[in-house]
Amino acid sequence: MGFNPEDIRADFPILQTKVYGKPLVYLDNAATTQKPKSVVDTICGNYYAQNANIHRGVHFLSQRATEAHEEARKTVQKFLNAKSAREVIFTRGTTEAVNLVASSFGKAFCKEGDEIVVSQMEHHSNIVPWQILQSDRGVSLKVIPFDEKGVLQVDKLNDLLTERTKLVAVAHVSNTLGTVNPVKEIVRMAHERGIPVLVDGAQSVPHMKVDVQDIDADFYVFSGHKIYGPTGIGALYGKEEWLDKLPPYQGGGEMIKNVSFEKTTFNELPFKFEAGTPDYIGSTALAEAIRYVEAIGMDNIARHEQALLKYATEKLSQIENIRFIGEAENKSGLVSFLVGDIHPYDLGAILDKLGIAVRTGHHCAEPVMKAFGIEGTVRASFGIYNTLEEIDILAAGVERAARMFRR
Numbered sequence: 001m002g003f004n005p006e007d008i009r010a011d012f013p014i015l016q017t018k019v020y021g022k023p024l025v026y027l028d029n030a031a032t033t034q035k036p037k038s039v040v041d042t043i044c045g046n047y048y049a050q051n052a053n054i055h056r057g058v059h060f061l062s063q064r065a066t067e068a069h070e071e072a073r074k075t076v077q078k079f080l081n082a083k084s085a086r087e088v089i090f091t092r093g094t095t096e097a098v099n100l101v102a103s104s105f106g107k108a109f110c111k112e113g114d115e116i117v118v119s120q121m122e123h124h125s126n127i128v129p130w131q132i133l134q135s136d137r138g139v140s141l142k143v144i145p146f147d148e149k150g151v152l153q154v155d156k157l158n159d160l161l162t163e164r165t166k167l168v169a170v171a172h173v174s175n176t177l178g179t180v181n182p183v184k185e186i187v188r189m190a191h192e193r194g195i196p197v198l199v200d201g202a203q204s205v206p207h208m209k210v211d212v213q214d215i216d217a218d219f220y221v222f223s224g225h226k227i228y229g230p231t232g233i234g235a236l237y238g239k240e241e242w243l244d245k246l247p248p249y250q251g252g253g254e255m256i257k258n259v260s261f262e263k264t265t266f267n268e269l270p271f272k273f274e275a276g277t278p279d280y281i282g283s284t285a286l287a288e289a290i291r292y293v294e295a296i297g298m299d300n301i302a303r304h305e306q307a308l309l310k311y312a313t314e315k316l317s318q319i320e321n322i323r324f325i326g327e328a329e330n331k332s333g334l335v336s337f338l339v340g341d342i343h344p345y346d347l348g349a350i351l352d353k354l355g356i357a358v359r360t361g362h363h364c365a366e367p368v369m370k371a372f373g374i375e376g377t378v379r380a381s382f383g384i385y386n387t388l389e390e391i392d393i394l395a396a397g398v399e400r401a402a403r404m405f406r407r
């Protein structure tokens, strides 16, 4: 496995929580991950020792906070293998990063009749911002479908790309199906026609090595809270050539060079896109989270989570009338399922009473539910601190719930 999850667990105080007297089994990592002590300590330490607004101050604390924020940017840059720190924009998370691109790219490049291509397995965060552009600019959305196993039908992409396609926006990993999409191939196909690609990395960055230059994505976005970092911080990677061409998303302090009532000039990258006081405490805590996962090793994390996925799939398969939603060969560490006609909320509520935290519902991916003709699923999603024993507890819990409903 490359590392011992028991050692990792000791770094996460919340995992000691008892739920209704039972040990917490936290399997809702796709929604958000728990935080190691080092991340929480970084937040506290920064507030205790180096809090001051950044970039504007000549004084000691302000300079120290500025350096930490800019170091954090470099940490994200290296983590994603971006060419330059100017290509890393701090945002509130994936959602804000997609909205930033949709809004700015839309303003600069989209007009009535243009097309944006998304996939059928997108999280609402990578659908709705493009729909807003639809009503603002009159662009239309085209959708890459997936098959019955939840595999994206990439061969259909060529037919969807036209002279009117302005951008392709696709998830690297589906939060509902777990499918890992061949984003490098998608980028290659789009680039053959000169079309830029945004990749939603919310569910990939925490679980595998991501190299934005290798993928050749034009934009790549992720959230800090899904990679053991704090809430309220995430990043947009954008190729400098694209970010240079995009107008600012929000106006305010920090993103300007000069302001007068007659004319305002904008700051250079990355500050052009960071209006107002940025979350400089969050950025440094995110950098600490990145250091934390890198010390474990992204390849070790991927191997561990693949082992959990394999074991969970085998164990849960033994349950009568279980139906997996998402059976791609290339899957990330999560299982979405239904058992017989038990409502996912009922199953989730019983698992909760056993101390097991899973997510139920449509997981903000209603088009996926529609494609399968279901209302929702139960989803167990794995992280670095999960163990095979926890999978046993999950499988026993699902079996117990199934028996209750069979009676």
Ligand code: 7TS
Pocket (backbone or CB within 6 Å): 030, 031, 032, 092, 093, 094, 095, 096, 123, 125, 126, 171, 173, 174, 175, 176, 200, 202, 203, 223, 359, 363, 364
């Ligand atoms: N994109 C994907 C693929 C996601 O899984 C999520 C969140 C988002 C975007 C939005 O991220 P945010 O941090 O900006 O909110 N996914 C989930 C989930 O699966 N359950 O809760 C949130």
